[in-house]
Amino acid sequence: xxxxxxxxxxxxxxxxxxxxxxxxxxxxxxxxxxxxxxxxxxxxxxxxxxxxxxxxxxxxxxxxxxxxxxxxxxxxxxxxxxxxxxxxxxxxxxxxxxxxxxxxxxxxxxxxxxxxxxxxxxxxxxxxxxxxxxxxxxxxxxxxxxxxxxxxxxxxxxxxxxxxxxxxxxxxxxxxxxxxxxxxxxxxxxxxxxxxxxxxxxxxxxxxxxxxxxxxxxxxxxxxxxxxxxxxxxxxxxxxxxxxxxxxxxxxxxxxxxxxxxxxxxxxxxxxxxxxxxxx
Amino acid sequence: xxxxxxxxxxxxxxxxxxxxxxxxxxxxxxxxxxxxxxxxxxxxxxxxxxxxxxxxxxxxxxxxxxxxxxxxxxxxxxxxxxxxxxxxxxxxxxxxxxxxxxxxxxxxxxxxxxxxxxxxxxxxxxxxxxxxxxxxxxxxxxxxxxxxxxxxxxxxxxxxxxxxxxxxxxxxxxxxxxxxxxxxxxxxxxxxxxxxxxxxxxxxxxxxxxxxxxxxx
Numbered sequence: 399x400x401x402x403x404x405x406x407x408x409x410x411x412x413x414x415x416x417x418x419x420x421x422x423x424x425x426x427x428x429x430x431x432x433x434x435x436x437x438x439x440x441x442x443x444x445x446x447x448x449x450x451x452x453x454x455x456x457x458x459x460x461x462x463x464x465x466x467x468x469x470x471x472x473x474x475x476x477x478x479x480x481x482x483x484x485x486x487x488x489x490x491x492x493x494x495x496x497x498x499x500x501x502x503x504x505x506x507x508x509x510x511x512x513x514x515x516x517x518x519x520x521x522x523x524x525x526x527x528x529x530x531x532x533x534x535x536x537x538x539x540x541x542x543x544x545x546x547x548x549x550x551x552x553x554x555x556x557x558x559x560x561x562x563x564x565x566x567x568x569x570x571x572x573x574x575x576x577x578x579x580x581x582x583x584x585x586x587x588x589x590x591x592x593x594x595x596x597x598x599x600x601x602x603x604x605x606x607x608x609x610x611x612x613x614x615x616x617x618x619x620x621x622x623x624x625x626x627x628x629x630x631x632x633x634x635x636x637x638x639x640x641x642x643x644x645x646x647x648x649x650x651x652x653x654x655x656x657x658x659x660x661x662x663x664x665x666x667x668x669x670x671x672x673x674x675x676x677x678x
Numbered sequence: 679x680x681x682x683x684x685x686x687x688x689x690x691x692x693x694x695x696x697x698x699x700x701x702x703x704x705x706x707x708x709x710x711x712x713x714x715x716x717x718x719x720x721x722x723x724x725x726x727x728x729x730x731x732x733x734x735x736x737x738x739x740x741x742x743x744x745x746x747x748x749x750x751x752x753x754x755x756x757x758x759x760x761x762x763x764x765x766x767x768x769x770x771x772x773x774x775x776x777x778x779x780x781x782x783x784x785x786x787x788x789x790x791x792x793x794x795x796x797x798x799x800x801x802x803x804x805x806x807x808x809x810x811x812x813x814x815x816x817x818x819x820x821x822x823x824x825x826x827x828x829x830x831x832x833x834x835x836x837x838x839x840x841x842x843x844x845x846x847x848x849x850x851x852x853x854x855x856x857x858x859x860x861x862x863x864x865x866x867x868x869x870x871x872x873x874x875x876x877x878x879x880x881x882x883x884x885x886x887x888x889x890x891x892x893x894x895x
Binding site for chain 1: 685687688689690691709711712716730735736737762808824825826827840841842843844845861862863864866873
């Protein structure tokens with residue numbers, strides 16, 4: 399955007415008495431021009447999760463329509479005395495004239511665009527509805543890369559847990575053996591679900607992974623013998639591996655990430671459309 | 679072998695069916711955004727198509743994507759909505775076995791309708807490879823112009839769901855003939871709408887084939 403051209407937030411032109419200011423579009427000051435300004439164009443800013451406990455915030459902002467510049471020119475018939483023309487970011491924010499002439503209707507109309515903001519769209523509910531439709535139109539191929547990676551890890555965990563089942567020792571009680579078998583069954587189940595690579599299974603898979611991690615803590619022995627320490631170490635490793643696999647399939651929820659979307663509000667023949675502005 | 683789910687790298691979708699070219703070669707068909715993989719560029723050396731054998735719970739190397747088209751549509755009657763399709767060549771180990779088990783199937787007679795707008799409210803039937811369930815829908819809008827995209831058809835789902843991973847799914851008409859390709863919509867996502875493309879825009883004059891469940895690989 400050309401915002402750099404408007405780094406001065408407010409520019410006020412005061413033309414008084416005989417003193418005049420002329421504007422030129424070239425540095426040789428040969429091409430006299432009017433004061434360039436722009437109509438305000440409405441945009442909807444959608445902030446998702448902008449703050450804690452706030453899932454969505456919507457704001458209407460008005461930015462200059464750089465594609466359609468307009469020019470104001472002072473002319474003798476315009477007024478005879480003081481003219482104040484205030485621009486903010488290229489948009490007229492106020493004007494005033496101390497003269498005996500009537501203010502042209504055109505300027506009133508332009509000003510109305512600013513003061514009348516907020517009524518050019520039908521409702522926030524409608525805007526939300528349009529946003530929802532956009533979401534539905536997204537491509538729906540399943541993204542399964544994280545499931546593939548998690549499956550590789552879980553397959554190794556399964557091999558290790560199967561070996562653990564065959565090992566015996568005084569440090570492992572019958573209850574622990576039973577729990578190792580239970581863990582093995584869970585890991586097999588996780589692997590089978592991951593192999594299918596159905597992304598909507600991810601929440602269920604994550605739940606089984608979480609319970610498997612909990613189960614490993616229960617399996618660990620309290621004995622301090624060297625075998626027991628080795629066993630606990632191996633179990634801790636398996637636990638970490640399952641956690642890594644779980645992290646793979648459970649990236650931060652998109653809904654939890656703060657995102658900002660900008661939509662252009664377009665009114666066409668009485669209906670309102672939102673056109674998403676792609677951020678580049 | 680029950681093979682309806684396919685994937686290319688990280689992208690999973692549904693196998694629409696098979697088409698043959700004039701010279702008798704057979705190709706698998708699905709959505710472009712599935713068969714082109716994550717980078718959305720078709721590369722026969724990179725886009726390895728895998729198919730899921732639901733009986734053995736295994737993914738098999740099936741073929742490679744060879745061509746496709748992604749085009750937004752120009753809004754005209756014969757070229758209205760998004761085209762989002764690609765096709766893949768099968769590895770030789772599958773080719774003959776697939777070929778011998780395909781059933782030629784005529785596309786929907788409705789595709790020959792001069793005025794497709796008359797197809798509104800037609801009932802269509804799909805099969806979600808994710809839910810492994812039938813889906814029923816009604817053509818709620820023909821030539822639907824959405825906020826961001828145009829679609830040949832908007833479908834109101836009346837039974838079942840379309841899911842993430844169902845892209846490419848075949849919609850059949852009430853006479854069980856191939857009619858549309860599912861390209862957008864996840865009705866598990868608080869929506870009842872899905873979007874599809876008329877099959878004649880995708881396969882042109884190619885012949886459409888269905889595979890038989892009797893196939894064993």
